[in-house]
Amino acid sequence: MKPVSKIKRLHAQMTAGELSCRELTQRYIDAIGRENGELNAYVLQTAQTALDTADAVDAKLRAGQPISMLEGIPMTLKDNISTDGIATTCCSKILQGYTPIYDATVWQTLKHENAVLLGKTNMDEFAMGSSCETSFYGAAGNPHHPDHVPGGSSGGVAAAVAANIAVYGLGSDTGGSIRQPASFCGVVGLKPTYGAVSRYGLIAYASSLDQIGPITASVEDAALVFDAISGKDEMDSTCTGARETTADQLTGEIRGLKIGVAKEYFDGIRQPTVKDALQKALQHFQSLGAQIVPFDLPILKYALPVYYILACAEASSNLGRYDGIRYGYRTAHYNGTHDMICKTRSEGFGAEVQRRILLGTYVLSSGYYDAYYKKAQNLRGTIVGAFHNAFTGCDVILAPTVPMTAFEKGFTAQDAVETYLTDICTVPVNIAGLPAVSIPCGADENGLPIGMQLIGNSFCEAVILNAAYSYEQTADAFIACDRGVR
């Protein structure tokens, strides 16, 4: 199957008068009604808001006014992206009853373009997890095989896009949370360079690693959405914006492109079919005129511990504010402020979140700081340097997104550390602040999608997206999913 840009197609249909935005929106609302019971992708549906926006777009169309590319396109947001007046809970009990009074910058931008918000999608609680099973609202299902997980933490967005109950969605990626579910669900997921997209309004998990990005059905859609949401933001001091637009640079021409391949990325692959798919993809790239450049990345073995130390340290601080005093869940019975805070947090946070808060508090505490946090910070610098060095010899790095395909529901609950290990291929990019896109490259013996990621140098989104585009348009490796809007 050769994917095409759904956004461009729908935009063309609407501007040509073949399809009203209300009709389009209603189709998606109906499809959510059919699919969500099984998939649990949406945790909150905003049908009325969606239809109101659709009517506004139709009014413009009727008046003969031009509409922008994303205008009127039905989409979704991960439940950790703040939406003024619409509940945003990070799928946690502790944020039950909390409704933001301001918009995240990315949503402000899209809302301004009349993006049609269908609802908020499921995720691992506070974006901590790789299966969408730690959600307070229950696990989401993989549209290709509902007994399997859609991945996480942005599993709801990936499932919604794969099942075509949203044209696209925004997720967040701290250690792979966009790319891993995109890989599991057979869709495209772009984790932009740290600082390309504003984080303002994204409820923080680990601030130095978090980044918002698109999950879409095609590479071109990812480029269009990325171009719309990237940009400098006064509200986020760490956001400098993208260096260039990407959608207009998708030529599909990659002759002479140097693709770096580090053995260490492939060592941990757990399924032969995944290894085969990656090998075939490499051959395909060669057939398109790319050059394969092998290199060593021994530092990769430190990426996981570095990631879990830094992410948990920052999380322990970021999640300190949920105390039941100002908003969200508060325990029913307590004796004094201290007791109230303790009980609220013990009851409000799930087990995985509590585990990471404890871990993070531990690695930052005096006496252990030097052995863990400081060491991890130093290693982070080394990892950044290793990637920097790697890009002197290649333009993109090709790696598996996950060493396996979507696991069965329940796998995560058995062994937390075993699950952490599956993040090995995605976390290095976050540590180094680099952009990476995950695209489908075939399926395993059960028909579950396999993903590969193309990693770029800082602010080189255009390079990785074009490489992904060239593959997507020629390799016929996308796995169709017969669900949702047809």
Added chain:
Amino acid sequence: MREYELVAGLETHVELSTKTKIFCGCTTAFGSEPNTHCCPICIGLPGTMPKLNRQAVRYAIMAGLATNCEINPIAKMDRKNYVYPDLPKAYQISQYDRPLCSNGYIQLQNGRKIRILRIHIEEDAGKLVHERGDTYVDYNRGGVPLIEIVTEPDIRSIDEAIEYVEKLQLIMRYIGVSDVKMQEGSLRCDVNISVRPKGAEQLGIRAEIKNMNSFAFMQKAMQYEFERQTDLLESGEQVVQETRRYNTDTGETEPMRGKEDAHDYRYFREPDLVTIETAPQEVEQIKAALPELPDAKFARYTEAYGLSETDANILIKYRRVAEFFDAAAKLVQTPKTVSNLIITQIFRRLSTEEQKEAFEIVVTPQTLAELIALRESGKINNNLLKSTLEQMLDTGKPVAALIDEKDLGGVDEATLREICRQVVAENPAAVQDYRGGKEAAFKALIGGVMKATRGKANALQATEILKSLL
């Protein structure tokens, strides 16, 4: 009993008087309805991020330069993590190992320099309000910019500690970065205090007394703590390193929390903010724009203007007074006259410290200088100078409206003789007393002449004429 020496170091928090908070656009105004100066950022709503107010950085650099600090070209913000309901993010954004300013000092009158280890910027917390048997939180103050000024343990007496804080207060007022009001909490002091036998090299174990909010309490708390620690050492016991508070009811310091409750702040770099870079040119610009500081003024007043140290100190103690003095002194030949008139005559009308600080008077430096110029040219005498100044202070009228041309000419001898005759005629009792040998009665007669001439008569001449008449 051996003699003991007090050793102290101070951590002073000063609220910066920027218009807006350190990480958002909310006003820093004091004393409004609770939770009206708040926004998603300063109440730490999920997903919000801080945005550094560059004016707060600028003010902190001014404070650093005014206290002889080095300004670090690269500084960073860190998170200080602790849980308390008045801290909405459960961390305070502060500076840990890369403060904005370091290695400064403040010099005391006795010539000793109190070294300043560092000055860093941070955000203030909100306030707990206990009412109707319940506790509420007011976040208006949350996010107001603070600087914390940390000294080395260089202070050797309670007087030095107080002088240091007063001097710091004065410097901050001069550069206009804070109103430094202890009672409103815009200046708060923590005192680290230890005791050692006089002559000993090694420092004793210290206790920290938190939140001194007046000089009187600071004096009492330090005195109590000095005696407490001395008694412990004398009886062979150890001082425990701990945080204490001063109980204003008992007049004693008491432990705030045990060692097991000691905070572990888990400092780490604030990932939501970028490095604070300050170019040397920016530091130079700020330095060039600083007003003259108290030490420089003191030197100028005593050396160039020849004022006494006491008078110079009185003038520099109040920024507006010093500014007024400077403006007027420039326009006259005898700056000492300006100083005398301010300290004796004008200050009589300003009884409280606040009034002196505000220095709200209707006379301008220009009109005062005009008046003094008349005295300097001999056109009026001291009496007329003083009485005219009183009228000016009462009415705000210019000199010209109060002294007309004929006043300036003085009183000719014929007129004066006539006035003296009248005064003698109208005061028979005083005349009789004087003739009876009461010298004091003469003063009443001279007073009468002065009153009739509105002070412009030459007293010597009047005395001669009166005596000839009597």
